[in-house]
Amino acid sequence: MPDPAPSSPPVPPLIRLTDFGFSYRGAETPALESVDLTLWPGDAVAVLGRQGAGTSTLARAVAGLLGEHGRSTGARELRGGAVLGALPCATPGAGGGHGQSGVGMLGDDPEAQLTGLTRTVREEAALPGRLLGLPLHQCLHRADSSLQALGIAALAERALATLSGGERQLTALAGLLSLRPRVLVLDQPSQALDAGARRRLARSLREFRDAGGAVLLTGHQHDDLTAACDEALFLDQGRPCMAGPGELEQHGVWDARRAPVPRDESQPATPGRVQTALLSVRKLSVQRETTRVLDHIELDLRAGEVTALLGANGSGKSTLLSALAGLLPAEHGVRITGPGGVELAEEPAHRRAGHLAWVGQDPGDQLSASTVWAELLRAVPLGTGGRRLRREDRARAQSQRVLEVEKAMRAAGLSAQAEEHPYDLVPAQRKDCVIASALLLKPAVLLLDEPTLGRDAAGMHRLSSLVRGFTTAGGAVLVATHDQRWAAEISDHQLVLRSGRLQPDT
Template sequence: MIRFEDVSVTYDDAAAPTVAGVDLTVPEGELVLLVGPSGVGKSTLLGTVSGLVPHFTGGTLRGRVTVAGRDTRTHKPRELADVVGTVGQDPLSHFVTDTVEDELAYGMESLGLAPDVMRRRVEETLDLLGLADLRERPIATLSGGQQQRVAIGSVLTPHPEVLVLDEPTSALDPAAAEEVLAVLQRLVHDLGTTVLLAEHRLERVVQYADQVLLLPSPGAAPVLGTPADVMAVAPVYPPVVGLGRLAGWEPLPLTVRDARRRAGDLRSQLAVAGSCSAGAMGVPPVRAEPGASGSVGTTSVARPLESRASRWPTWLRRRHSAQERQAEGTSVAVTENLAVRRARVEALRRVDLQVTAGETLALMGRNGAGKSTLLNTLVGMLEPSTGSVRLGRATPHRTAPRELIRHVGLVPQEPRDLLHADTVAAECASADHDAGAAPGTCRALVGELLPGIADDIHPRDLSEGQRLTLALAVVLTAKPPLLLLDEPTRGLDYAAKARLVQHLRGLADAGHAIVLATHDVELAAELAHRVVILADGEVVADGPTADVVVSSPSFAPQVTKILAPQKWLTVAQVRAALDGAA
């Protein structure tokens, strides 16, 4: 169905090809998952299939890409529209009409399909993607995840033979992501649709793939194979694979179910290693001291807490100290009986929330629950309908922007909203000036979070994850006491996410309060001290991370599902416990 023949792509002024040596075939009716670190050319390779590369993006395409027998060099994207449906990383750039129903119909109108066929397919797609209640809504009023589903639906209605999807679940909550992936699987299995998708959240998608295509580094030849074979050598892999590597399981499990079946011995080792529930909640698993009373795995009382704490791994000491600050720290942000209306929708209702210095709080909930609305209210972009918001002594919507950035900073879902300069260097210089920071402050942050990015590159030429990281550095330059992040791991690979987590931990340790709205349950497990779940604009859960996510089938991380009923959250926690027991 898709044939790559010695394909390489080189952009203007680039010293080397972005992708090179691609020579392979994607068979009809298979789901092929494209993986690799950020910036290796995944989006470029997807663009060669739809014809966007080079017809829209520019650059030089060498070799040959054919889709259903059509050469993408000689067929422009509009001439491939009946066989290839494409959804990019940014759904807003995809939309042509104003309402959900019109957007779903637009592609079919362009192909000249009969009205009765269009009506039937629109209804089918509304049901498939859970969009029926939104059919008359203006697209501009939808949440990011809802927009993502509409973008996917708009390319499904023409019934293309090939679907090309770039980060299709990046803005979706776990339940919505499962629904979308189930739809893609049905299209593959029942209709023979060929699906080529790139995704960083491998924990969501690897089990659905027939084959995995790995781009190991920029310009390197790709590796195509079965998911288990590729995950065994890939530099990026989901937590279930990380746990399998740690435990030495062969072959590596790709699903929670497969891992649970093999985790009996590991659970026994962890039970001996220490108190599992305490370890997961930030109180470390500690081996019983010689001569201590009590059963194996209980925390010893023979040694003072302070002495034991000095032997904890760094990440446990940081989480413990942050929990102490949460109990004793000062409030950075407070909302009381907060309500916000957006048009005719009551987006927030009766929200009482307190965020303290040094605390990292994860806002979670389904798409449209009010997470982004709450962040926008905290940063002063929205005015409360009732209730109040305070940042120290400041009221956000009544505070001048130049003063407000010294209290709070927001990294939005769309980083381009913050980026306006022509180069990375100019963007950083502007951030230093606005924040009153020493020259070079922002650029140093970019170098830490995003190694290898040149000063003269235009922000639009960065990948989605790289743009988000640049926006984060711009906001962090002002060192606001309260940092707000809306889907901060969208477009980030595991290595980039690990660097982000390390930096955010350092900020929390220095006393900054961090609130992140996220669908990334693995990020919440790794970073958050506290989780707040919103539903229909109301707070329905608020508590320590382990207490909230372990009890939730939707928001529990993979390690928790595998090792339940023990309350471990991350592979790092399991590794620390096993190392401590060795």
């Protein structure tokens, strides 16, 4: 933000980076260069860029979480005049941290935002204050008002293990707000949130700013929260660059607020698009704890078509996908008829997997090999004869598998990451790895749970081509998402899950 006019009272900035740069240890090129950023009380600044542009590094720099990971240049000043060249590491958390500097940060990895040290939502929201040594009653009071502000007070006594993805994200945000830092750094905070939750978060951030705090939002997507900032800064290969409002996608940023790009209806119908139902679901009801989350769901997925599954946080989208995959017990009476009329309702998950491939919300749950290459290789079926093949046939089958893995890595944009550990990938690439594994199983139906999280424009386009490639080959896709633009662009049908029932989106 520009310095205030001379008539303004001389309030010092809360934080200022001047000609700031940072290089990770062992890296050949700096992750950040020549960054100037000043946050005054009341400011909200969005820093956007494509994946790898340095936005998360900048978030960690502002939060003071980079110190031991490399070398910084330039200056970082905190209110009070401390000028720090190399930054001290503020209490690092799994996905976020809170330093004594009064800067609180929520990281971009939805799988790593809860501490694992508490049992209930209220305990988790109160924990950051307790770690700072605040009295218990004060921590609980702050936790309750943060939960209230974010609209999840009703979840206070819920066990963390029973939360939906969006509910987890809101719980992590509540913990951070309860710290009452002077600067809030949020890396992709809207991911996994429905429109109502985004609005409540925007309101909470407005109140936080009105009380003298400053907000830094970073990420790869432009949405309602980044639009509410006073200023947007773009990073390109670690350097600040200028961009006009119409140039977001040129800078690799996905514009979730843009009107959906209409389909090219002059294109001939995809060859796989015939009216064959690859999956028919009847009377699917699922109870979780005391709530009937799904109530007599009826659904048909047809060859060549994408069905988008919309609905508020906690409405049951993941529950539906998991139940179809056989990972949750359904109530008696359900019929799940797969390709060729095969009845799947009584089949265990591993037998359904050849027909219905499931990509869950947390990709980490589905990754177990030590490299991307090994992860994908193990997904390719051994083929007819399997381990009983003769040696030369086995060698031929093995080279065929290798070719399939290479093709899958290219399609998922993971060729350069073949030897990396899947956990070293950014969350969107981790998801790509699980999607590529799922496609290698050659299923008829692909079940995708929130595949758009954390993606830049290129990641979104790559996802669209994976999905279109699958339906063009005759597959059917059911995809849960909160991204309404992408849903409108990719899908043939949109269904909304409300009160346990599926309704067409109107």
